Amino acid sequence: MKVIVDLNKCNDHGQCVYSAPDVFALNDRGELSFRDEARDLYVSGELDESLRDVLEEAADICPMQAIEIEG
Amino acid sequence: MAGVVVVGASLGGLRAADALARSGYGGGITLVGDEPHPPYNRPPLSKEALVDEQEFEAIRLRSSSKGGAVNLVTGLHAVSADLSRGLVFFSNGSEMAFEGLVAATGLRPRALPIPKPGAGVLVLRTYADLLRLRGELAGVRDVAIIGAGFIGCALAASLTQLGYSVSVIAPEDVPMLRPLGEELGGALLRHHSAQGIKFGLSRLPVTIEGDARPERVVCNDGSSFDAQLVIEAVGSATNTEWLEGNGLELSDGILCDERLSFGGQGRFLAVGDVARFPNLAFDAVPRRVEHWGIAVDTGRYAGKALGRLLTSGEAEPAFKPMPAFWSDQFELRIQSFGMPGLVTDPAAIRVLEGDLDGEVVVGYYREDTLVGVVLVGFVQSHLKYRAAVAESLAAAGTSS
Numbered sequence: 430m431k432v433i434v435d436l437n438k439c440n441d442h443g444q445c446v447y448s449a450p451d452v453f454a455l456n457d458r459g460e461l462s463f464r465d466e467a468r469d470l471y472v473s474g475e476l477d478e479s480l481r482d483v484l485e486e487a488a489d490i491c492p493m494q495a496i497e498i499e500g
Numbered sequence: 501m502a503g504v505v506v507v508g509a510s511l512g513g514l515r516a517a518d519a520l521a522r523s524g525y526g527g528g529i530t531l532v533g534d535e536p537h538p539p540y541n542r543p544p545l546s547k548e549a550l551v552d553e554q555e556f557e558a559i560r561l562r563s564s565s566k567g568g569a570v571n572l573v574t575g576l577h578a579v580s581a582d583l584s585r586g587l588v589f590f591s592n593g594s595e596m597a598f599e600g601l602v603a604a605t606g607l608r609p610r611a612l613p614i615p616k617p618g619a620g621v622l623v624l625r626t627y628a629d630l631l632r633l634r635g636e637l638a639g640v641r642d643v644a645i646i647g648a649g650f651i652g653c654a655l656a657a658s659l660t661q662l663g664y665s666v667s668v669i670a671p672e673d674v675p676m677l678r679p680l681g682e683e684l685g686g687a688l689l690r691h692h693s694a695q696g697i698k699f700g701l702s703r704l705p706v707t708i709e710g711d712a713r714p715e716r717v718v719c720n721d722g723s724s725f726d727a728q729l730v731i732e733a734v735g736s737a738t739n740t741e742w743l744e745g746n747g748l749e750l751s752d753g754i755l756c757d758e759r760l761s762f763g764g765q766g767r768f769l770a771v772g773d774v775a776r777f778p779n780l781a782f783d784a785v786p787r788r789v790e791h792w793g794i795a796v797d798t799g800r801y802a803g804k805a806l807g808r809l810l811t812s813g814e815a816e817p818a819f820k821p822m823p824a825f826w827s828d829q830f831e832l833r834i835q836s837f838g839m840p841g842l843v844t845d846p847a848a849i850r851v852l853e854g855d856l857d858g859e860v861v862v863g864y865y866r867e868d869t870l871v872g873v874v875l876v877g878f879v880q881s882h883l884k885y886r887a888a889v890a891e892s893l894a895a896a897g898t899s900s
């Protein structure tokens with residue numbers, strides 16, 4: 430399972446951080462920290478199945494609907 | 501076999517249907533809505549979808565259930581329901597049987613009962629409304645928005661950014677008074693005025709003048725505002741008519757208990773803007789909460805609770821969410837956590853960080869409990885302040 434974030438859609442709301450703090454974080458400028466690693470599309474490495482519930486919650490609560498779960 | 505029917509196919513209904521499907525419930529889930537579109541996201545209607553002319557696909561809501569788990573029916577309006585027989589009836593004469601029901605029918609905007617021309621006066625709630633608005637903006641220079649709540653202000657900011665000359669007319673003396681209070685509302689009034697919005701506050705519109713289309717909005721203090729287009733953002737009515745005749749309390753949405761169920765039955769739940777429920781993290785008073793995030797939270801809770809009840813007969817613990825709200829207006833991000841609107845006494849509203857005319861964090865207190873915070877900017881601090889509200893509420897809960 431991977432999580433994919435469309436960084437052009439993402440508006441740095443940080444709602445995902447409450448749902449899945451082990452995956453999402455904000456950097457010290459208040460932006461989604463994946464912006465430090467990718468420009469348009471962030472694709473995670475393979476994530477543990479035990480995270481599925483919290484990732485679904487993060488994807489549901491993202492105001493910009495920028496999070497997809499693959500696999 | 502009768503499954504679950506979710507009436508209202510928008511944010512709350514979709515999240516409920518998805519969560520029910522994920523719970524492993526196998527009785528069949530039908531999500532029915534009266535709009536012609538599949539579920540989509542409303543906040544962009546006043547922002548990105550208006551400013552960037554986004555197409556429908558860009559605002560469509562993602563679904564987390566596997567293909568086929570939820571049967572989506574669009575363009576079908578529920579006219580009534582018989583809860584004791586487990587039936588809901590539709591405008592095309594059809595009916596559906598259910599063992600569990602989720603009511604997710606949301607709100608519709610109100611229109612003011614004042615004289616107005618037949619065209620050029622709009623509301624904004626649906627994608628169809630957005631298409632009308634885009635069409636009607638052609639050739640317009642001045643737009644008047646009636647209502648200074650969050651939707652009215654977000655829309656005023658977007659239209660100003662698009663180059664229109666925008667007036668906001670409302671009876672309150674500052675914008676967003678009810679949710680934010682006098683001081684922060686006042687600061688946003690100064691900010692938005694400096695950005696070019698004309699505010700006509702502390703007055704009521706009495707007529708929208710113009711023959712076929714609007715020319716100006718005339719107010720009860722004699723003032724008037726030029727406008728070739730008028731948008732009414734004056735509040736809403738709850739869509740509950742279809743539930744009448746079942747002995748329910750429907751005076752302001754659907755009255756629910758702390759598990760979001762209504763009619764004294766755990767199998768009937770309401771979610772989103774239409775649900776009036778007590779949040780025991782704050783108190784026992786049932787309230788409706790018109791936040792995007794609450795539609796998600798109530799939907800997810802209801803789907804899970806219903807799945808659990810129908811498969812094992814067990815009840816979920818009470819629903820005690822932390823309400824979260826955001827609104828982007830010009831370059832400002834306004835965020836709230838908890839229920840700042842509970843506090844009206846100006847002495848109980850305090851600046852916690854920053855200053856009112858720049859980035860600011862405002863705390864809203866009931867007794868010594870921090871029941872809400874509003875952040876303008878300070879985007880890197882919201883985790884901290886959300887946690888502060890949660891801790892304060894938890895401490896108050898254990899001491900009382």
Ligand SMILES: Cc1cc2nc3c(=O)[nH]c(=O)nc-3n(C[C@H](O)[C@H](O)[C@H](O)COP(=O)(O)OP(=O)(O)OC[C@H]3O[C@@H](n4cnc5c(N)ncnc54)[C@H](O)[C@@H]3O)c2cc1C
Nearest residue numbers: 508510511512534542543577578605606607772773791792
């Ligand atoms: C322009 C705009 C901007 C917004 N901006 C923000 C924001 O910035 N931040 C924020 O937190 N919130 C915002 N909101 C509020 C947020 O969008 C709502 O809280 C959310 O849409 C509520 O979802 P819901 O599913 O409860 O209801 P709704 O979205 O109202 O959906 C109810 C659905 O049920 C359908 N329906 C009604 N009656 C029937 C019937 N009898 N039979 C079948 N179907 C029926 C309706 O047609 C509709 O599709 C905004 C809302 C609007 C309109």
Ligand code: SF4
Nearest residue numbers: 439440442443445491
């Ligand atoms: S919730 Fe969505 S918009 Fe907000 S930071 Fe996370 S991915 Fe970005």
